[in-house]
Amino acid sequence: DQNETWTETNPARVDSDGDGINDGVEDADQDGVVDTGETDPRNPDTDGDGLSDGVEDADQDGVVDTGETDPRSTDTDGDCYKDNIELDMGSLPTNGGSTPDVPTPSASNMVINEIHAKPDVVEGDANGDGVLDIYDDEFIELVNISNVYVDLSDYELHDVGVGLRHIFSDSPLRTIVPPGEAVVVFGDWTGTLSGTFGNAMANGLVFKASTGTLGLNNSGDIVDLKDSGGSTTILSQDYGSEANHDQSITLYPDKTGTFVKHLDAPSSGGRRFSPGTMVNGDPFTTTISWIFPIRINFQPSSSVTPPGYNNDTAGEYLTSGNHYGWLPQ
Incomplete structure (x- = not known):
């Protein structure tokens, strides 16, 4: 549990990021470091390809078996197409000879x-x-x-x-x-x-x-x-x-x-530009952002005890509220 506190995994849950793979499987040597060959127990999509680690590692055993995509590689078969795009478009992300038929640009798209x-x-x-x-x-x-x-x-x-x-x-x-x-x-x-x-x-x-x-x-x-x-x-x-x-x-x-x-533009809010976003600064499409538990270092005080998890000796304080499973009292 002490290692989980420092690495910001959740000691109250076996699967901090909710990707279907236990923290101890993702961090196989339990050293709090994402080593080569491991996935990140704090990030449900380690390789950022749009597929959850637990979807790619279908049996959640930490091993890339035959037929599984690699949760540590954006492009498992090395054909230059992201795994999630291949799945969405109907090709095989584990077979470099199978590629999707993606439309090319036109005035209509x-x-x-x-x-x-x-x-x-x-x-x-x-x-x-x-x-x-x-x-x-x-x-x-x-x-x-x-x-x-x-x-x-x-x-x-x-x-x-x-x-x-x-x-x-x-x-x-x-x-x-x-x-x-x-x-x-x-x-x-x-x-x-x-x-x-x-x-x-x-x-x-x-x-x-x-x-x-x-x-x-x-x-x-x-x-x-x-x-x-x-x-x-x-x-x-x-x-x-x-x-x-x-x-x-x-x-x-x-x-x-x-x-x-x-x-x-009425919604510019005083912005002079908006690369990658709409004029008002919002993303073009809505995504769900991953939020880590928040740890704040503080100077312990004998007169004030902040609410939520705290460790006076270590000078740690975890903010109260539900941070993906952290429910401090």
Whole structure:
């Protein structure tokens, strides 16, 4: 139990994350560390592929048996398709020769939803890397407006008059956009990004321009999505001086409206941009977030005893409330 307190698993439950696999099976050597070959007892989806660990390890024994997908690998069979996409689309995620037939982009299933051509010199850090850069913080956001996956792999973003700016990757994972979700291409970034960009980061759909920059003109340009090789234009969006106002231009309403300056959108809330999210900052689709139990270190006091679990000797305090099974008294 002491090890469980420090590793933030639940000593009152055999399966802290509710994925169907006991904590002691996930952390096989019970050392509180997610080692190679183990799954995370605090995270129901260790590999982030959209499938619960207990679904992938169907008999919940901690071993990848024949016919099971690997809860530690997003792409069990190495065919560049996520396991959950293969299951959703009817192919076999354990057979590299079985791949799904995913629709490619068209004007009926994708839109260019937001363009950030002129970042503000004070509040323009759209990529969230902590460095304001008028080139790196440029971005183009596309949204899947259909109810099926769309495969952007090998398709290209072009700046008309300049040429190729980005090729969507096909390896190690293909660029496949879930229904209703967004993909964001920034000019570049430095270090580590701090944002989630709606669900785009979790979906692996936040990219640097493969050419190193987007180089969008501030007051007039045309952005094209082209097929592999750049011979056919799939989507095209032109803009003028409305983009030259230290903010993005965005469809309002998202996905179906007309382009407006971001601050002019009624639900912008003063935001100058919204990469990966709707104008109001909400994700395009609703997801259930995993919440860890919260431990707060404090200085013990002889006169005040906070409610909830506490260990005065260790200086620990677990907040009261139901944190996925933690029910302190």
